[in-house]
Amino acid sequence: MDTGMLDVPGARLHYEVRGSGPVLLVMLGGSTDPAMAAPLAEILSGRHTVITYDRRGYSRSPLTEPSGEHPVALHAGDALRLLQAAGSEPASVFATHAGALIALDLLARHPARVRRLVAHEPPAFELLPDAGRWRRLTEETLALFEREGAGAAMRRMGEETGLMPPAPPDPGLPEWVRDMLTRMAANAEPNLRHELRAFSGYVPDAAALRGAPLVLAYGAGDQGTLFHRATLAVAEHLGRQAVELPGDHVGYLRDPAAFAEALHACLA
Incomplete structure (x- = not known):
């Protein structure tokens, strides 16, 4: 595995590259850490040059100047620069x-x-019939963050979405897992401070995406959950069907081998 830093406006992005072949960019979300995708990336590296990275302000990608909210488009610009650095091919x-x-x-x-x-389980809550509930939750969570800190705010969000923040690292865990969980705990603050409000109101551009080379997917174990409902809402918004991939919201981590095979079929 090779690592590097890419300078982008306002930040330096830490990235990791595995394997050889056509480029595959892997992008996680929330306050997660790209080490969660390492087992999947190792398997996929037999077929692809797999790039993972820490989003701006997270883990090992420091901000280089003061900033406020980080809209989705700003992060899309970072991803574009990573792809440009990797070569000219799509x-x-x-x-x-x-x-x-x-x-x-x-x-x-x-x-x-x-x-x-x-695109696996995109949380476009603004497209849900109960979008107002999730707007209110965003504002309540951010107010709690200002009053009581990131821990209380993330617990509140987790209670409503079903994605609870990780527990403190157990000393018996492998070192790479302990390091990952430590970084994820620190990522809660930039997630709340820079992203939550901007991301929670994001609506994908239907006109631009209706004919695009895109597969929308959800985890087979997530039937009926908030993230399954959000995926179906995005699919309806874009006029296409969603497909099932193995596992749940983090199926790529729980069974990376099965997930990699299903993902490869989608990419092919």
């Missing part, structure tokens, strides 16, 4: 959670750079 993209919103924006704005996108 790249495949696998993106999940908030990373899927970024990837949808990247594809809408720069279609020539994306060969095919698999």
